[in-house]
Amino acid sequence: MFRDLALYEDDPIESMFVRLAADHSAERMDLGIGVYRDDSGEVPVFRAVRDAELRVVRREGSKSYIGPLGNLDYCRAVERLVLGPEHAAPGNGHVITTQTGGAGSALRLGAELVRSLSRQSRVWVSDPVWPHQLEFFEQAGMQVMTYRYYDQYGSVPQFDDMLEDLKGLRRDDLLLLHGCCHNPTGQDLELDQWQAVSELVAEKGAVPFVDVAYQGFGRGIEEDVAGVRLMASQAPQMLLAVSSSKTFGIYRERAGLLSVVAAPGTVDAVNLRRRLRDMARQLYFMPPDHGAAIVLEILSSRDLENLWRSELDAMRLEIVRKRAMLRDMLEAEIEGFDASFIERQFGMFSCLPISAHEQRLMEDRFHIYMLPNARVNVAAMKSSDARTVARAFRELLGRRTGDGLRRVG
Secondary structure (H helix, E strand, C coil), X not given: CCHHHHHCCCCHHHHHHHHHHHCCCCCCEEXXXXXXXXXXXCCCCCHHHHHHHHHHHHHCCCCCCCXXXXXXXXXXXXXXXXXXXXXXXXXXXXXXXXXECHHHHHHHHHHHHHHHHCCCCEEEEEECCCHHHHHHHHCCCCEEEEEECEECCCCEECXXXXXXXXXXXXXXXXXXXXXXXXXCCCCCCCHHHHHHHHHHHHHHCCEEEEEECCCCCCCCCCHHHHHHHHHHHHCCEEEEEEECCCCCCCHHHCCEEEEEEECCCCCCHHHHHHHHHHHHHHHHCCCCCHHHHHHHHHHCCXXXXXXHHHHHHXXXXXXXXXXXXXHHHHHHHCCCECCCHHHHCCCCEEECCCCHHHHHHHHHHHCEECEHHHEEEHHHCCCCHHHHXXXXXXXXXXXXXXXCCCECC
């Protein structure tokens, strides 16, 4: 039965992590995995999370099941955080939510839900995109379409091309959008661009599916979801996947949600909630509760929420500092090179304008590891890393025979 597994093609992201683990060089630099690291290289735990966890553990009296829909109080708290207190007011009947094990589970559950209701629906994803996002939809049996989003080698957004490609949307197609801090490019839509996309989606009868995984890492907690809230206020129906992994630094706890946001009269809330319950049970039975309970404790306590907000904003400002540092180092090491794109982007990631071959050279010669599309996790850099990355990049450019160098002016 299991003999043919030898033919199984390895995942390129997992392959990179295998190579990273096998590299014992003191110079090894992991800029692949999507976590925030402080300047000592550690992945810190929020003080608010530690305090909330202690409160949860002291109060917890049972480890019993809570059901496939998960922690619904957590869901309501995160709805308010993302959509705003007015839109997510309890009892309005048009936000139907289930807790999931992070945003990945939410994306897969959403794909399975749509596939069960509309076999002809396709999903449109940005080019480039985080490769694992494709799998959630492909494995659910959906056809994946792409729209131009970012020119990696020119380091510029392609919004006009995006709108042109999205003219191919059909009724009930899904449009996958990143709410903020686009993965892998860090290139976000501006509010007027969200408006233009919202109008096009309404015209085509498509359904936006917005992935919010980095709220607070870009412009700020409220600013990062301004486009999401605009879309939710205008789209007749919308899917929303939210992860608490980065925003609360609880990566391994796996807390997230899937919401269906619908205008009044456009959804059978009771039966939709039953459908989500049953599909969740069939996929994973019940999401883990510990992370959700921690987040709920934070968002239910003024002192913990204030502490969390200040800690998250400090991380955001540190990422801004790291971006400025990386830009300065690149431009100092490479005469004429324009690295301004680094500071125009938001959140953890940017894509360096290098080829797949050059990316492997970064690994082999300099022990610098990134994800496919040369996605570099700026948030994982230590202060000492930026110059090393810049010098490695300078050597790569020096090997080029053409003039593939993005210069100032």
